[in-house]
Amino acid sequence: MRKAAVLMVLLGDDAASSIYKHLPDKEVAELTREIAELDFVSPELASTVLEEFERLQLTQEYIALGGTEYASRLLVKAFGTEQAQHLLAEVERAVEARAGNLDSLQKADPQQLAKFIENEHPQTIALVVAHLETKHASALIEILSEKTRAEVVRRLAEMRQFSPEMANKVSTVLNKKLSSLGQQKQRGYAGFKAVADLLNRIEPAASKAILESIEQQDPKLAVAIRNLMFTFEDLLTVADASIRELLANVEKKTLALALKGASEPLRDRIFKCMSSRATQMLKEDMDVLGPVRAREVTHAQQELISVARNLEAAGKIVLKSDTDDEYLV
Numbered sequence: 440m441r442k443a444a445v446l447m448v449l450l451g452d453d454a455a456s457s458i459y460k461h462l463p464d465k466e467v468a469e470l471t472r473e474i475a476e477l478d479f480v481s482p483e484l485a486s487t488v489l490e491e492f493e494r495l496q497l498t499q500e501y502i503a504l505g506g507t508e509y510a511s512r513l514l515v516k517a518f519g520t521e522q523a524q525h526l527l528a529e530v531e532r533a534v535e536a537r538a539g540n541l542d543s544l545q546k547a548d549p550q551q552l553a554k555f556i557e558n559e560h561p562q563t564i565a566l567v568v569a570h571l572e573t574k575h576a577s578a579l580i581e582i583l584s585e586k587t588r589a590e591v592v593r594r595l596a597e598m599r600q601f602s603p604e605m606a607n608k609v610s611t612v613l614n615k616k617l618s619s620l621g622q623q624k625q626r627g628y629a630g631f632k633a634v635a636d637l638l639n640r641i642e643p644a645a646s647k648a649i650l651e652s653i654e655q656q657d658p659k660l661a662v663a664i665r666n667l668m669f670t671f672e673d674l675l676t677v678a679d680a681s682i683r684e685l686l687a688n689v690e691k692k693t694l695a696l697a698l699k700g701a702s703e704p705l706r707d708r709i710f711k712c713m714s715s716r717a718t719q720m721l722k723e724d725m726d727v728l729g730p731v732r733a734r735e736v737t738h739a740q741q742e743l744i745s746v747a748r749n750l751e752a753a754g755k756i757v758l759k760s761d762t763d764d765e766y767l768v
Contacts, residue, residue: 444473445480445488494518498526549575553582561587565594568637577640580649588645589652596634596653596664635668642737669748669758671697671740675705681756682712685747695724696739699731 447455447470459467497517501510507527514523556564564583568576568591580588638646654661674682686694686709698706698721710718750756 549578561590700736
């Protein structure tokens with residue numbers, strides 16, 4: 440930790456603050472405390488720390504490029520057998536010490552992450568997406584090319600679990616960002632449900648295109664995903680009591696925006712679950728909005744569905760019944 444503190448001081452404020460963004464909170468606290476306790480960094484200490492950091496950085500790059508054996512050969516040629524073994528051992532200890540820590544990946548900007556993995560194999564990208572929270576995963580999927588994201592979502596849906604070996608492949612691609620995955624135990628991944636949640640969060644047009652592409656290759660898989668998805672228009676099939684509970688928890692402006700892009704049957708369904716006075720006020724709110732951007736309407740509908748899902752998770756409403764009964768409008 441003392442060496443890390445010295446390195447941060449030597450790198451300067453801009454670089455150090457950028458590095459801070461990718462560190463776990465615990466390490467940030469420890470590192471900050473260590474930096475505060477530094478009195479004086481001698482030229483000799485500065486040189487030693489920078490040289491060691493450069494060699495460790497080089498070691499990680501070699502491992503990412505060709506694995507441990509490849510790295511070992513290059514390091515032996517550059518620094519000799521003893522120093523090569525020391526560098527490899529240091530990197531291995533760092534990986535073990537950070538096992539299970541995915542904070543850096545969660546904090547990664549989706550735009551940058553998409554550029555980093557766009558040209559990788561769809562299975563590799565699916566493994567990366569599987570490690571992200573739904574919000575980050577949906578943002579990443581939307582950025583990928585249409586062809587790539589459909590294949591990634593298909594593989595994501597078929598994924599059941601991933602082993603340390605599979606995770607190691609990801610860590611090779613993402614280098615230090617995912618190096619901590621190498622020693623993780625197998626983790627479950629609920630493919631269909633996770634994909635349904637992910638597709639519910641991205642733009643409807645993109646979601647539709649992805650499902651259509653998957654349907655061409657595997658119709659059954661597409662049906663399985665669709666069965667777990669819930670769209671704004673699916674509110675037509677929700678019971679009156681659940682709709683009323685939902686309306687009580689949604690902001691009026693959000694509801695007015697969402698209904699601007701709703702079908703007539705769905706509007707009537709919503710109005711039916713409201714009092715005459717509330718319906719009149721809502722219609723007036725919609726008129727006052729005037730022309731609105733399609734993006735704003737989509738965002739409002741997604742926000743409303745998010746509230747609905749939270750209420751369902753809390754057991755306050757039911758979005759999909761177990762029967763095949765539907766409301767006829």
